[in-house]
Amino acid sequence: MIRFGYRIGFALMAVGLIGMGIIRMQSERAGNATADADYGVVPPFSLVEAEGRTVDLQEFQGKVWIADFIFTSCAGMCPMMTSQMRKLQDALPQDIRLVSFSVDPARDTPAVLADYAHRFGANRERWLFVTGDRQSMYDLSIKGFKLGVDDKQGTEAEPITHSSRFVLVDKDARIRGYYSGSEEEDLKRLIEDAKRLL
Secondary structure, three states: OHHHHHHHHHHHHHHHHHHHHHHHHHHHHHOOOOOOOOOOEOOOOEEEEOOOOEEEHHHHOOOOEEEEEEOOOOOOOHHHHHHHHHHHHHHOOOOOEEEEEEOOOOOOOHHHHHHHHHHOOOOOOOEEEEEOOHHHHHHHHHHHOOOOEEOOOOOOOOOOEEOOEEEEEOOOOEEEEEEEOOOHHHHHHHHHHHHHHO
16 A cells, blocks of 8 residues: 555656646747757858848857748738837847848848838848848758748748747857747747847
């Protein structure tokens, strides 16, 4: 009987520990850039900004920044994500940068990106719109930021399926959190976490 009681006790303790682990994972996935949240380092890249100049990872050394992946002809999530990024631009301190990476480089030339940035009121000193060749952009999304992207199974409104997450990156190019690009609560958490990283 005592042994049975011990077994029940151990089982309950194990369930409790597993539950705590699940709660922690869910909290980290929702955002919350805590001191120990670390999802890896952004790999080096060399891309082209909307003004035609080359942009690389070194440009963000010592800066806190937020990234997303969009494309300008998207009729699905992208306009909403870009509007949310505009809110971040208005709410965050000037020294926090924003970067929107295009997953449709065939159509999103620097000139197209410049027009798109203008339409959304981007402050071009701190919010960059960048592109490159398809392989570079897809590798950066999938391997670098761990965000899915696919141009084979989309819809008419959104021919390229991609993540709608915002990614918070710290001064050492380490990924510190992922946030929904459509949830206001996640946006608030992102603002708080980005300021904390400063």
